[in-house]
């Protein structure tokens with residue numbers, strides 16, 4: 001369970017959200033801390049320059065010694081001031097103890113003080129500890145002044161060092177680091193809880209989908225995923241899956257129907273054959289004329305079964321969607337051949353071929369030959385004997401070619417015309433077993449046309465004859 005949780009999408013999304021939030025918050029905190037620090041140091045530096053100005057003013061060519069206490073009262077709280085003589089020695093400095101007697105830290109100044117020390121403001125650490133640090137500035141007076149130390153002789157000095165403790169700035173920064181960290185942790189905790197909840201709700205549809213798919217795989221084929229928001233990503237997945245389930249169910253249904261139809265169609269001739277054979281075995285068919293008839297019927301039914309099995313095989317192969325040949329096929333020659341064959345079968349039939357110029361389709365010659373043969377045999381079989389039939393082929397400007405078989409026969413009502421391309425569908429008058437049809441001819445025609453990226457259509461009306469049109473890509 002723990003492993004599943006660790007690998008789950010929700011856990012990974014949550015870790016991602018929390019990590020991103022943490023990185024963002026740390027970055028914002030760091031920038032604000034840096035800004036605050038710059039600001040505070042800047043403020044300390046401003047104080048320092050102001051202090052320098054007032055000290056310079058105070059010690060400007062004094063006639064009497066400067067009183068250290070007076071000077072001390074000039075400088076702001078937390079600031080430090082030292083007088084330095086020509087040798088770089090500190091001769092006087094602000095008290096080392098605070099008013100309440102606490103030891104006070106001082107900046108760690110080098111002894112002797114180099115001439116170029118702290119010409120610009122620099123940061124110096126404390127004497128006995130690294131903290132607090134001091135912003136420190138030293139400036140020469142350009143002349144000698146005298147300082148009066150409490151309880152000591154006056155001393156000469158020519159340089160002043162002033163420093164401002166960074167303790168208030170450091171305190172503010174440490175306080176901010178502490179409070180920022182606490183706030184960041186609290187907010188991250190909140191994000192963990194919230195994202196857990198939000199992701200749980202957001203990913204529930206995925207879990208429902210998995211449950212539905214499992215149920216369907218388990219045999220409950222009518223289950224479908226409930227899609228609440230069609231346009232969300234999850235909704236799109238749900239819709240696509242539902243479509244896939246529908247499609248699968250539909251094709252399974254179709255296959256079942258196909259197998260049932262095929263079995264049914266094969267059963268009829270088998271029953272006939274068995275009936276005649278049993279009649280003979282039981283000695284009931286003594287009459288040579290009857291035996292002759294039995295043999296003819298058995299032969300006829302066997303032929304029909306053979307045709308049907310061949311057609312079923314062809315359909316199965318077409319269903320596999322295997323690529324077909326893409327050779328140029330001369331539709332004019334094909335039409336001539338088919339009509340010549342038909343004339344042999346039905347010599348009295350008025351048959352015409354009409355192919356203006358050269359019409360070449362791109363495809364598989366044998367398959368297209370089969371298309372023409374199926375259409376022509378339908379025209380011969382499903383129309384009265386003397387009905388004219390014509391085969392035409394022409395190239396269209398849009399890069400396709402059309403092959404059409406037209407008869408002046410009885411035509412079909414729309415309800416029939418709609419279904420004739422279905423597998424095993426036969427019109428009412430074609431249902432008697434002697435018609436020899438299987439109901440597969442036109443479905444083969446359509447399958448072949450579609451395998452060529454083409455179409456097969458019919459235009460017909462009762463009493464108006466029928467035109468079957470096959471549209472195919474032209475050969476370049």
Ligand SMILES: Nc1ncnc2c1ncn2[C@@H]1O[C@H](COP(=O)(O)OP(=O)(O)O)[C@@H](O)[C@H]1O
Nearest residue numbers: 378379382420426427430437438439440441442
């Ligand atoms: N030229 C036509 N004129 C009238 N009806 C036709 C024509 N061609 C096909 N049909 C109808 O379409 C049905 C399906 O044709 P087909 O798939 O070739 O099956 P079959 O020819 O074996 O009956 C036929 O049974 C017939 O009713």
Ligand SMILES: [Mg+2]
Nearest residue numbers: 378437441442
């Ligand atoms: Mg047919």
